[in-house]
């Protein structure tokens with residue numbers, strides 16, 4: 569209930585797309601950086617980070633098929649801080665493991681509750697490069713699955729494409745291992761990284777998430793042609809496609825025309841607290857597409 573109130577209080581209008589409207593950006597931080605790092609560490613230790621959920625919808629029916637878990641942090645002093653800031657910070661200062669553990673715990677527990685309530689849902693979670701390379705990561709994930717009586721098939725791991733180039737063969741090995749355990753792999757932010765097409769072909773991935781930036785360029789001919797080419801590339805490689813950053817019905821319709829099956833974006837919903845996500849599931853909400 570508390571979640572709910574906060575959501576409505578902050579969500580004041582169409583342009584307020586990131587409803588944590590007082591986001592703190594890197595530039596603005598300056599020497600406050602160190603202080604923020606230490607508050608982040610405290611927040612993680614005290615389990616004060618939250619997980620929000622954004623729906624991924626079926627492009628034809630508008631039905632919610634799964635949700636992406638996204639970490640959120642409301643700092644007492646600075647307000648909502650963007651994950652674009654605190655995720656890299658957590659990586660840099662060695663807190664990403666703990667942060668990830670928190671996100672996994674919260675989202676798996678939620679998925680279990682949703683399953684028990686008959687709200688069948690699949691979950692997508694973001695995995696950092698440093699986690700991928702942790703030898704105990706697969707074991708840790710599997711333990712958490714068991715603890716919550718979930719199957720690896722219920723969870724998709726999103727790996728950003730920019731990770732792709734360095735330590736390539738090592739990464740491949742870890743991804744295969746996760747894939748062999750049953751987890752589906754999605755390449756996140758596709759089109760913004762540096763992976764070559766031959767690498768993409770070799771990746772043990774099942775899903776391609778096309779980056780927000782491509783969706784925001786569909787008002788130009790070039791932008792539309794680019795999107796079309798990427799979608800076709802994904803299909804040629806036999807991948808399932810999710811387009812991120814769908815902000816308008818017009819965009820959704822254009823993507824439908826390209827044969828895209830899954831979409832995610834503010835047109836459908838921003839990332840919301842679990843209580844709000846649960847409400848749509850209970851109501852069986854379907855977006856207009």
Ligand code: C2E
Pocket residue numbers: 622637638639650651652655668671694695696726728756757780812813814815832833834835838839
């Ligand atoms: P991402 O995984 O690519 O997540 C999608 C981002 O796009 C989210 O930003 C989401 O709020 C935003 N977005 C969704 N729909 C739209 C739209 O229609 N238009 C626009 N312009 N943006 C949209 P968010 O939540 O700020 O997260 C930023 C990044 O932080 C994520 O990008 C992900 O890479 C990282 N991140 C978030 N949570 C976690 C986590 O638990 N673990 C790890 N390792 N990384 C995380």
Ligand code: MG
Pocket residue numbers: 636693694726756
């Ligand atoms: Mg993601």
Ligand code: MG
Pocket residue numbers: 756757758777779780812
């Ligand atoms: Mg993305």
Ligand code: MG
Pocket residue numbers: 757
């Ligand atoms: Mg991203």
